[in-house]
Amino acid sequence: SQELEQSPQSLIVQEGKNLTINCTSSKTLYGLYWYKQKYGEGLIFLMMLQKGGEEKSHEKITAKLDEKKQQSSLHITASQPSHAGIYLCGAAIGSGSRLTFGEGTQLTVNP
């Protein structure tokens, strides 16, 4: 079973719509990272959350980590075609620097 569950697996939205991607674990997350990937390319860092209840925003993207540090959400407001890609959450579960990644969410934004 996956230590980090991401949902939905894929998402198709109309340009201008809001959307949310979730990342959930049964264990405490020590550092939660959101990355974006274009198909066939490397990962681009979006945001990192550490503290329970923490929320960060960059342009139209907001990420939150719940108080128990077991669930994170990524919210995109007024989506644009440039937001299309694969969104991956990664988290440090336990000590050390290694990250565990979710399976990713494929986002398509139709103009």
Added chain:
Amino acid sequence: DGGITQSPKYLFRKEGQNVTLSCEQNLNHDAMYWYRQDPGQGLRLIYYSQIVNDFQKGDIAEGYSVSREKKESFPLTVTSAQKNPTAFYLCASSRAGQNNEQFFGPGTRLTVL
């Protein structure tokens, strides 16, 4: 410009051959990582190194080998023992310790013919 590079971008290999993927970084990072990504799946950790001349197995190390002779370089060898090597391989680096952002290279797509 600081960054992390991988070469080649595309690699084809015949069954039974070993092949080495290159990963270089000039970010002065102590830690480096190799991941494998298959279609519809997230990243799975193959090997990681937190310091020169030391490395640890990740979740799927069988059929792979690495070396870390220099801080800047962390090459990955896919051996003939890897039963299903066709995949997208990503290298990353970070500062040592916890909760440090990992910077990713552009990836190498390996296809076994």
